[in-house]
Amino acid sequence: MEVAPVTTNPFFSLFVQAHWVVNWAVMLGLGLASVWVWAIVIDKFMLYARTRRAMDAFEQAFWSGQSLEELYRSLSERPVHSMAALFVAAMREWKRSFENPSRSVAGLQARIEKVMDVTIAREIERLERRLLVLATVGSAGPFVGLFGTVWGIMTSFQSIAVSKNTSLAVVAPGIAEALFATAIGLVAAIPATIFYNKFISDVNRQAQRLEGFADEFSAILSRQIDERA
Amino acid sequence: MKLPQMRTGLAISAFMHAALLAWGLFSFAARPLAAKPQDVVLTDVISATEFSQLTKGVKNAPTVETPKPAVEKVGDPKPAEEVSPVAEKPEVRTSSAQPPLPAPKPPEPKPTKKPPQKPDPIADALKREDARKASEAKPKAQPQKPIPPQPRFDPNQIAALLDKRDPSRQSITGEALAPAPPSLGTRNGADAKLSQSELAAMRAKLMELWNPPVGVQNPEQMIVKIRIQLTRDGKLNGPPVVLTSGRGTVFETARDNAIRALFMGQPYTMLSPSTYDIWKEIEITFDPRDMYRG
Numbered sequence: 227m228e229v230a231p232v233t234t235n236p237f238f239s240l241f242v243q244a245h246w247v248v249n250w251a252v253m254l255g256l257g258l259a260s261v262w263v264w265a266i267v268i269d270k271f272m273l274y275a276r277t278r279r280a281m282d283a284f285e286q287a288f289w290s291g292q293s294l295e296e297l298y299r300s301l302s303e304r305p306v307h308s309m310a311a312l313f314v315a316a317m318r319e320w321k322r323s324f325e326n327p328s329r330s331v332a333g334l335q336a337r338i339e340k341v342m343d344v345t346i347a348r349e350i351e352r353l354e355r356r357l358l359v360l361a362t363v364g365s366a367g368p369f370v371g372l373f374g375t376v377w378g379i380m381t382s383f384q385s386i387a388v389s390k391n392t393s394l395a396v397v398a399p400g401i402a403e404a405l406f407a408t409a410i411g412l413v414a415a416i417p418a419t420i421f422y423n424k425f426i427s428d429v430n431r432q433a434q435r436l437e438g439f440a441d442e443f444s445a446i447l448s449r450q451i452d453e454r455a
Numbered sequence: 456m457k458l459p460q461m462r463t464g465l466a467i468s469a470f471m472h473a474a475l476l477a478w479g480l481f482s483f484a485a486r487p488l489a490a491k492p493q494d495v496v497l498t499d500v501i502s503a504t505e506f507s508q509l510t511k512g513v514k515n516a517p518t519v520e521t522p523k524p525a526v527e528k529v530g531d532p533k534p535a536e537e538v539s540p541v542a543e544k545p546e547v548r549t550s551s552a553q554p555p556l557p558a559p560k561p562p563e564p565k566p567t568k569k570p571p572q573k574p575d576p577i578a579d580a581l582k583r584e585d586a587r588k589a590s591e592a593k594p595k596a597q598p599q600k601p602i603p604p605q606p607r608f609d610p611n612q613i614a615a616l617l618d619k620r621d622p623s624r625q626s627i628t629g630e631a632l633a634p635a636p637p638s639l640g641t642r643n644g645a646d647a648k649l650s651q652s653e654l655a656a657m658r659a660k661l662m663e664l665w666n667p668p669v670g671v672q673n674p675e676q677m678i679v680k681i682r683i684q685l686t687r688d689g690k691l692n693g694p695p696v697v698l699t700s701g702r703g704t705v706f707e708t709a710r711d712n713a714i715r716a717l718f719m720g721q722p723y724t725m726l727s728p729s730t731y732d733i734w735k736e737i738e739i740t741f742d743p744r745d746m747y748r749g
Contacts, residue, residue: 257472264468269461393493 252374252407259363260414266356267421274428277308277353281435284309308349308432309439315345316443324454335448342440349436353429357422364419371411378404656725658739664716667709667743676701677709679741681717687731689723698738713741 287297298317301310319341323334382400389396667677680699684692695717697710717739726734 261465261468261472264471265461265465267464268467269464272464 248377249374249404249407252370252377253410256367256370256374256407256410256414259367260410260417263360263363263414263418263421266359267417270357270421270425273353274425274432277432280307281309281432284313285439288313307352309436311349312342312345312436312440313443315341316440316447320447320450331451331454334451335444338447339440339444342444346433346436346440350429350433353432357425357429360418360422360425364415364422367411367415367418368408369411371408371415374407374411375404378407653725653727653730653734657720657723658745660720660723660725661713661716661739661741662745664719665741666712666716667741668705671705674743676703676706677741677743679706679710679713680738681713681741682736682738683717684736685723685726685734687728687735689726690721691717692735709741709743716741 294317298314298321302314302318306314316338319338320334323331323337379401382397382404385400386392386397667674671677678699679697679701682696682698686692695714697714699706699710701707701710
């Protein structure tokens with residue numbers, strides 16, 4: 227019986243010899259992706275908890291009957307976020323308009339709303355940052371793992387052909403190692419998808435809260451403008 | 456502001472993954488991913504001719520078979536029920552001169568080496584019958600008597616002395632476990648020369664004579680199985696018996712043709728008279744597919 231060499235193409239044999247490089251690159255990349263995903267998850271968890279607490283505290287201070295001027299003075303000393311930032315931005319625009327000698331009250335209402343819109347967009351951008359990484363890992367992770375698996379099974383079949391032995395003892399270890407790539411891909415992708423959905427809904431809830439506060443505050447300022455004008 | 460928090464998250468995440476990896480390395484290291492070797496089943500491939508020669512039974516066959524493993528006899532419970540309650544005691548005490556064991560050939564210590572003489576149920580039953588009559592006549596006195604005349608002590612038979620098993624249970628070779636009475640050949644063991652060639656010659660002749668309808672939709676309905684009895688000179692002994700039941704003109708034509716073929720090919724001289732016992736009654740299957748298979 228004539229025995230033909232299995233891999234005659236030098237280019238292909240180069241790839242076969244490099245299969246470990248490919249597999250390890252896939253697995254290492256997926257592992258790093260998993261580490262990064264969990265870092266983002268932990269970071270976002272802390273950020274959203276902090277934001278929620280800050281909002282609660284600010285709303286309590288805002289509706290406590292305290293003078294808005296005093297509140298503004300205490301808050302504008304240091305950089306603030308979320309609802310407080312909204313308040314500070316609106317108050318700054320208000321003060322600029324009234325402390326100016328030529329009081330430009332005419333477009334003040336529109337200007338305040340525009341400033342608050344910009345602040346809300348900036349805050350949401352801050353909350354949403356890096357969430358796209360979760361989405362990307364969640365959707366692409368299984369495919370990358372699958373790629374590693376397919377590559378591993380291909381090379382494992384090549385080695386089967388070389389050894390001319392189809393028993394399970396020869397086939398199984400290579401395929402098991404190849405399937406490990408898919409396992410890592412799923413391990414990275416499943417939490418990423420779950421937490422991405424959770425965080426997106428969290429961000430939406432906080433954005434709603436900011437919008438509500440912006441409308442309320444805008445109404446208050448509008449009344450003040452009409453009284454003073 | 457942002458960086459320190461991200462750094463905490465990154466540190467926690469990296470630590471978690473490292474811990475998971477370490478756990479996986481330790482818990483999976485004990486179980487290597489290698490499959491167990493498979494059990495090997497050894498088989499011999501023999502031809503049909505070899506098989507028919509194997510089944511040949513000869514009365515005077517040499518007993519130089521390879522020693523077979525001794526096994527417990529599980530079948531044939533009847534003699535044990537009849538004999539064991541009475542014949543038990545005397546046979547155990549005189550175990551150095553046990554009737555069944557040394558009787559066929561005293562020099563051989565192990566009876567398991569001789570399958571042909573051992574499992575002869577009729578002789579055994581007769582022997583036990585004699586023993587029972589004797590023991591019933593003198594239940595107490597008889598067991599003591601045989602000991603003084605035969606004091607020979609064979610060290611090879613200590614095992615027999617120590618054997619406390621029911622004497623009606625005898626060690627026997629594995630082949631005797633088959634329901635058929637054991638012999639060197641099987642009951643239907645044909646002479647090697649009956650062989651497939653004789654049957655094949657008869658088949659070939661019948662197939663030549665058989666003329667089933669051609670171009671039938673499904674030829675399965677033309678399969679006819681017929682039992683015939685033959686005389687010693689190869690002629691039909693009585694009308695053939697059709698064993699297959701069918702309906703329709705196709706089957707009936709095939710059946711009639713088959714019967715006609717059986718009559719036409721009549722003296723079946725290819726069957727040698729020496730094996731008449733085997734072919735005095737045979738079943739023949741007329742299958743049109745065999746004609747095309749060749």
